[in-house]
Amino acid sequence: MSRTGEESGQLNYCFEKQQKYKRYFQRLYRQRYLFLMVLPFLVWVIVFKYIPIWGWTMAFQDYKPHFSFLEQTWVGFKYFIELFHDRQFYLVLRNTLVMSLLSLLCGYTFPIIFAILINEIRHKFFQKTIQTISYLPHFVSWVVVAGIFTKLLAIGGPINQLLLELGLLKEPVLFMAKGEYFWGIVTVADLWKELGWNSIIFLAAIVSIDENLYEAAQMDGANRFRQIWHVTLPGIRMVVFIMLIMSIGNLINIGFERQFLLQNNLVKDYSEVLDLYALTYGIRVARYAYGTAVGIFKSVVSIILLLVANTVVKRFNDGTAVL
Amino acid sequence: MRQVKKGERLFQISLYLFMIFMGLITLYPFLNVLAISLNDSLDTIKGGVHLLPRVFTWNNYREVFTYPNLVTGFNISFLRTAVGTGLGLLSTAMVAYVISCREFVARRLVTALFILTMYVSGGLIPEFMLVRKLGLMNNFWVYILPGLISGWNVFVLRAYIDTLPVSLMESAKLDGANELTIFLRIVLPLCKPILATIALFIAVAQWNSWFDTYIYCSGKQALTTLQYEMMRILQDVTSATTSSMYGINEYNAPRTSPESIQAAITIVVTIPILLVYPFLQKYFVKGLTLGAIKS
Numbered sequence: 001m002s003r004t005g006e007e008s009g010q011l012n013y014c015f016e017k018q019q020k021y022k023r024y025f026q027r028l029y030r031q032r033y034l035f036l037m038v039l040p041f042l043v044w045v046i047v048f049k050y051i052p053i054w055g056w057t058m059a060f061q062d063y064k065p066h067f068s069f070l071e072q073t074w075v076g077f078k079y080f081i082e083l084f085h086d087r088q089f090y091l092v093l094r095n096t097l098v099m100s101l102l103s104l105l106c107g108y109t110f111p112i113i114f115a116i117l118i119n120e121i122r123h124k125f126f127q128k129t130i131q132t133i134s135y136l137p138h139f140v141s142w143v144v145v146a147g148i149f150t151k152l153l154a155i156g157g158p159i160n161q162l163l164l165e166l167g168l169l170k171e172p173v174l175f176m177a178k179g180e181y182f183w184g185i186v187t188v189a190d191l192w193k194e195l196g197w198n199s200i201i202f203l204a205a206i207v208s209i210d211e212n213l214y215e216a217a218q219m220d221g222a223n224r225f226r227q228i229w230h231v232t233l234p235g236i237r238m239v240v241f242i243m244l245i246m247s248i249g250n251l252i253n254i255g256f257e258r259q260f261l262l263q264n265n266l267v268k269d270y271s272e273v274l275d276l277y278a279l280t281y282g283i284r285v286a287r288y289a290y291g292t293a294v295g296i297f298k299s300v301v302s303i304i305l306l307l308v309a310n311t312v313v314k315r316f317n318d319g320t321a322v323l
Numbered sequence: 324m325r326q327v328k329k330g331e332r333l334f335q336i337s338l339y340l341f342m343i344f345m346g347l348i349t350l351y352p353f354l355n356v357l358a359i360s361l362n363d364s365l366d367t368i369k370g371g372v373h374l375l376p377r378v379f380t381w382n383n384y385r386e387v388f389t390y391p392n393l394v395t396g397f398n399i400s401f402l403r404t405a406v407g408t409g410l411g412l413l414s415t416a417m418v419a420y421v422i423s424c425r426e427f428v429a430r431r432l433v434t435a436l437f438i439l440t441m442y443v444s445g446g447l448i449p450e451f452m453l454v455r456k457l458g459l460m461n462n463f464w465v466y467i468l469p470g471l472i473s474g475w476n477v478f479v480l481r482a483y484i485d486t487l488p489v490s491l492m493e494s495a496k497l498d499g500a501n502e503l504t505i506f507l508r509i510v511l512p513l514c515k516p517i518l519a520t521i522a523l524f525i526a527v528a529q530w531n532s533w534f535d536t537y538i539y540c541s542g543k544q545a546l547t548t549l550q551y552e553m554m555r556i557l558q559d560v561t562s563a564t565t566s567s568m569y570g571i572n573e574y575n576a577p578r579t580s581p582e583s584i585q586a587a588i589t590i591v592v593t594i595p596i597l598l599v600y601p602f603l604q605k606y607f608v609k610g611l612t613l614g615a616i617k618s
Contacts, residue, residue: 024428028428029428031424031427031428031502033501033503034421034424034427034500034502035428035429036555037417037420037421037502037503038417038418038429038433039419039504041414041418041472042433042436043439044414044468044471044472045436045437045440045472046436047457048450048452048453048468048469048471049440049444050436050445051453052444052445052449052452052453053443053444053445053449053450054445054449055445055446055449055450055452055453056445056446056449057447058448058449058452088331108549110428114345115373117338117341117342118342120334120338120341121338121342122487123429126339126342129346130342130345130346131604132601132604133346133349134345134346134349135349135600135604136349136353136597136600137349137563139527139596139597139600140531140593140596141530141531141532141534141550142394142531143531143533143550143553143554143592144553144589144592144593146554147585147589148352148353148356148412151352151355151356151582156353158351158373162416192348192349196349200607200611200612201611201612204611204612205612216328220480222450223330224331224334228366253348257534258536263517275447276338278446278447278448279447282448283447283449283451283538286450288448291447291448292446292448292449295445295447295448296446298446299444299446301607303442303443304441
């Protein structure tokens with residue numbers, strides 16, 4: 001008696017599935033070395049990178065460290081609501097966004113200009129030397145940079161001395177103690193530190209532009225500035241946009257090292273950023289749920305910004321962007 | 324014709340002047356600190372030391388090296404830089420190699436897992452709780468483990484490995500080598516330039532970090548890093564309790580001013596990096612561009 005078409009079809013199906021698994025595991029076994037090599041790091045990435053994301057659930061609970069996950073009481077968005085009702089939070093948000101925007105503007109336009117200028121230097125040795133010098137502040141830690149700037153801006157320091165001698169000041173100013181100057185100081189410090197480094201990518205892009213384009217422009221009678229405007233800038237457009245998107249995505253992740261190191265109690269109203277806020281009102285007072293809520297807020301905003309920036313650039317660039 | 328030449332010259336001259344100016348404002352602070360560190364502290368207080376020490380002395384450095392906290396700080400910083408860079412480099416390389424193998428079964432999954440880490444992060448507090456739960460508080464390994472692999476580094480390295488000729492690895496396979504051997508004997512040696520770059524990035528990050536000390540190890544004096552000690556000193560510039568911070572007591576009270584000590588420490592902290600990075604310049608320029616283009 002032969003089996004019906006349907007039954008043998010089902011049997012075939014099971015059989016094939018079995019074969020599929022067998023083949024999969026056979027391949028796995030053949031690649032066992034690869035597998036073993038990557039396994040510890042898979043474990044690592046899950047433990048150190050993904051488990052903390054699970055920690056986001058803390059923000060929705062009335063978190064007490066000594067209770068296990070199942071024993072926590074759920075409070076929903078209570079902490080988020082509390083966050084949005086805190087006056088301090090809006091102040092901190094303002095600080096974060098302002099400093100991020102400033103840093104974006106300066107850390108973006110100046111390196112491009114700097115890269116273009118560096119490219120115009122004819123003397124190879126001079127060019128290399130200046131480049132090397134410009135990277136130097138990037139490699140030094142913020143602890144050192146903060147120390148340097150504090151010294152520079154001190155009452156008896158070089159900046160005050162210079163301004164006094166030039167007659168721009170009647171008496172020395174304690175720059176670091178004035179809240180209104182803080183944003184400017186942070187931006188300048190950041191610029192000083194990262195200008196050279198950020199210009200590397202742009203310079204590489206500029207260098208990769210076809211020489212012939214410049215020659216063609218020259219033959220059309222373009223002087224140096226026109227050449228830059230019509231050849232160089234369009235040539236690095238892609239890189240510029242990609243870097244722009246990535247920078248915007250990180251807008252809110254401005255980090256807190258420089259603020260932490262450059263701030264003092266007098267300028268707190270201007271210097272506190274989201275991460276420091278989470279630190280002070282989260283970890284320090286053991287309000288873990290609250291602090292986590294701040295962190296989640298940051299990540300969400302970051303993703304939104306990234307997506308928005310990506311879409312905008314896509315429109316501009318007819319369809320090509322990072323995502 | 325002459326006008327064009329004149330304009331050109333003017334531009335070149337102003338360009339050079341501008342660049343020299345940029346170079347100066349970049350270098351000046353460091354030279355200033357160097358001068359102060361080599362200057363007698365009592366003389367420094369009078370002010371006005373700019374680029375050259377007026378009263379040369381090694382005393383500041385001598386003081387710095389006698390402070391127990393700073394010495395342990397230096398040792399810890401050195402240790403974590405060495406261990407962190409070594410392990411981090413090896414780990415990054417292994418992951419990069421595995422995901423560069425086109426036939427690897429779980430390739431897409433692993434790649435995605437690592438890419439995602441570049442954009443999404445657990446946040447300060449969950450990471451903090453994790454470290455606590457794992458018993459890594461006040462533990463040396465908290466300097467190494469959480470930050471072991473950076474997604475960025477993995478992809479830069481993978482981009483480089485992708486440029487290596489596949490035939491090389493295939494012929495090795497035919498000769499009977501397994502992937503581990505291929506990795507160690509063929510791929511790694513060929514990747515030396517990019518490995519140097521990544522090593523530099525990791526090393527600099529390790530040497531410069533202080534925040535992890537601040538959060539996770541501030542209770543254990545023996546584990547503080549140099550940068551952290553420096554930060555503490557800077558935060559307490561005019562504090563009268565500096566003596567307790569340096570770990571000294573009335574038996575070896577400081578003979579130098581805080582400012583001079585600060586200057587000396589700054590130089591000590593910066594010198595290792597200064598000595599290394601110019602030589603690796605072409606490597607990290609390449610590495611950065613590879614990374615940016617690939618992403």
